Amino acid sequence: MSQIQFDLSNVLADAIGSDHGLTMEELLADQARCSAALAEIQARRDKDLRWLDLPYAQDVLDSILDYASSVNGRFKNIVVLGIGGSALGNTALQSALGSPFHNVEPPPGVARLFVLDNIDPDLVGEFLDHFDPDHTLFNVISKSGGTAETMSQFLIFRARLVQHLGEEGHRDHIVVTTDKENGVLREIVEREGYESFIVPDGVGGRFSVLSPVGLLSSALVGIDVKGLLKGAADMDKRCQNEALMENPALLYALVQHKLHEEKGMPIAVTFPYSHRLANMAAWYAQLLGESIGKRLSKSGEEVFRGPTPVSAVGVTDQHSQVQLYVEGPFDKWFTLMTVGTGDHEVKIPQTPASFRDLEGVDYLGERSLRELFQAERDGTRIALTDAKRPNASIHFETITAHTVGQYIYMMELAVALMGEFYDVDAFDQPGVEAGKVAAYALMGRAGFEAERERIESASCATK
């Protein structure tokens, strides 16, 4: 089983010059600071950062696999009702480890998977028009049960199920993932007797993909969830090592911080050269953006910190974003995600005799599509490097549950460590509250009358 590899050659001054590149000496000079950050995070493993131990929850894994096998073949559709950290990981896993055409033509006996992570009535209404709740299992995910979007969807689909299947019959079509004992959704589970799974304490939304939040829907469509946890555990062990060059999470966090703060690069581009990994970049965008984007430092000083995550996908975005990446401002650095081999090899056929004189197509004949794909990837890497743009790579020899699990754990730990380097609390999200409060006020929720008055008196914002 192969390890994913982090390669920072093209981030170094040797490759791109010292205006935009880091030197190995600079990086190694931060070893002590890195060791301290790692120790700080690891010390919280048994306290508030319980997500660090998710790879070892064997009993949870067993219960998920048991449940999945008990419903196997019973449903045509699995629907995740969740948003943000209760949706992005699910989508990313399905894209990485399932077929891009899974929902158009699911494998025999396997359900389709829909992650309904928006309440746009044009999405939810279309879903209701197309899919029969009788053949659908809904996985309602919210740690607190206070997520307005998810609870509205729950009420809508529950009513539809009850209408078709009755109070008793509807219960088998709902499985809930929420807090062990607190919150409205746990209370509902108890009153209704729904099957349920636990979002453990110390596991925030954006760090929850390796809990039942991400694993249950994956298991239900046949993804190797055991392999995911094995990969994560392997990365955990690798990242116990405080030696900077041996610890990819630590090195990644340090490179991110130094390129941002010392080289003036506030934009972090995740650039998978893989159609399958495209949604992993969206998962990471939440992890990075929500964890490090903070108004206050740990000591409460106003700092307005945070890199901006951007995602692109190769080769597609060579024809969209690479112009800007190669020629625009020196305000970005790049993490390519590269893949060695895949499940499919497609050969470009011999150029037909009638086209053989056409220079623009002839060189393609009898090459493999992967050869072209990798040549374009390497071409872009060379162009970025020649243009002095820092570009690291995370290399997957193959995309498997095991390598994907490694990546997830690496990035979660890296972002936790970035919190130390950026000196912000990587585990809260106070900035999300203001908008929620305003929305509650506009909805007329009890207790938010004062906010409503404030909003109504400041008319400009709601025009």
Next chain:
Amino acid sequence: MSQIQFDLSNVLADAIGSDHGLTMEELLADQARCSAALAEIQARRDKDLRWLDLPYAQDVLDSILDYASSVNGRFKNIVVLGIGGSALGNTALQSALGSPFHNVEPPPGVARLFVLDNIDPDLVGEFLDHFDPDHTLFNVISKSGGTAETMSQFLIFRARLVQHLGEEGHRDHIVVTTDKENGVLREIVEREGYESFIVPDGVGGRFSVLSPVGLLSSALVGIDVKGLLKGAADMDKRCQNEALMENPALLYALVQHKLHEEKGMPIAVTFPYSHRLANMAAWYAQLLGESIGKRLSKSGEEVFRGPTPVSAVGVTDQHSQVQLYVEGPFDKWFTLMTVGTGDHEVKIPQTPASFRDLEGVDYLGERSLRELFQAERDGTRIALTDAKRPNASIHFETITAHTVGQYIYMMELAVALMGEFYDVDAFDQPGVEAGKVAAYALMGRAGFEAERERIESASCATK
């Protein structure tokens, strides 16, 4: 038929203060510069910027509609083989104006639409595994015919078609969109006798969605392409007006430029509050990034210019990116895309009697999902404004071909005008060449031997 509305209230100093906001006086002081930019672009309408006249190509529209009606019902799948500007618009139109579940359950008699905008063998190979070319129509799109990705896909699918249907039979399954007379693909059309459409001169890839590039696949799945052109024409007329406050494209371009250059905001976030419009933001990301991201000014000075486009979607990304947007650095401005009403109204049912004592769900009962959706949108707008983040809105009363056509034309013209304000050539993409040349060299294409030697001697970049 309603006009889309551009509202810049929350970009103004009155709403967010003068550190981050613009004053109306500042904007109006640039009227002369704006008039000059508009005159400069409009003067090129009959020369190299022929895309400005695409809304009036009645004969092209007729030929597309004729072709679409001639193949109506004959194919189960339409596949676009194209990339970048030959793909992003197609995807955006289908998302905006079709169902999100179109390919899972297409309307009776209507084909599925796949835009295969990557050559990842794990995508193309999966496609080959799942779909029968016998029932598929391929629209090969490349102005030059020199696009390696598209030509490889063409060779692969052509061979498959010939194998199943024979040399003669395969021809009805291919329709080509390319240059009128130049390039390999036009030569192939002539040799093979494929049906074909023209990418007119003066229409660059990212400005081509209203040409057959974007219209043909749309017409084939029943999108009202006539309405798109009508919307674009209406916006064209609106934007002939040089009065800044009456010309949304001009105003948008000026706001983008001033917030970037004068308020230090290099990141432009397009934030549709609409599942359907999410892919429009990806289309705009190419348009903005590739047009304005340039190393050289018009006079050839090295300037490394260009805003970075970012896209988010509401309400989903409230749970992913809004934390960063509200609390992070003051380096972003926001364009919300808002929608008045939609095709679906979904009512949240009365809270079941057994949950009515649960405060976190009770307030949702008997409200409409749109009410919640809009309250969250307005809540986010209020939170951004309170945090002094410039946020404009483009409002669609409804999402129709007519309003989408307006938006496309508005943004194309706005980006052309930005080229004047940023003093860069908005219509070339020299930075894409370097990567292509390196890829050709790595593929061993004739004529690129010197580049190959250079690459092989600089091993670091290809590790």
